[in-house]
Amino acid sequence: MSKRLTIVLGIIAVMVFGGAVAFAQTGPGGDESVISGTGYLKASGSGTVSVDMAGAIRMAVDGDATIVDLAGDARVHIASPGARAAESEALTGQSTYQLTGFQGLIAVTGSEFTVEVEGFTAFRAKGSGTAELTGEGVWKTRNDWGFWSPGGAVLGFEE
DSSP: OOHHHHHHHHHHHHHHHTTOOOOOOBOGGGOBOEEEEESEEEEEEEEEEEEEEEEEEEEEEEEEEEEEESSSOOEEEEEOTTOOGGGSEEEOSOSEEEEEEEEEEEEEEEEEEEEEEEEEEEEEEEEEEEEEEEEEEEEEESSOEEEEOTTOEEEEEEO
16 A cells, blocks of 8 residues: 555544544444444444445545445445546446455445445445444444444444
8 A cells, every 4th residue: 555545544534533442332242233323424444344325425445345326326436546636437327336456535425325345444424324344443423432343343323
């Protein structure tokens, strides 16, 4: 990963979380429990992220990403580091977008879509939906915050 991208992703992670640290709630057997928030979810970490939602999500990604437009109305914008605004891609009319070895920014808005990322990601989602986070990282909703772990965390958020 380039030094510039590492710095950008680090700055995004600090802006998203403001240095907050706490432990995630756990259910029986040490598995992560379902945790609910209101209206938004912020998360940053490495592993596998799957977000199924309606609304808007903005994310920095270093890894593989798949975006599936389930309602046919999603707007997807993709930009790589150092690209001028005119060089960013605005994608519409497709139902599935696959990005392999991607480093950059993704923004999606729509009434029903899924975003899956393997690798590092820092994101902010606003709307309603659920997210499954597996790996190592930190998350925050309006009501709660904590770590996501290899055992996984399932988070719900709604407007």
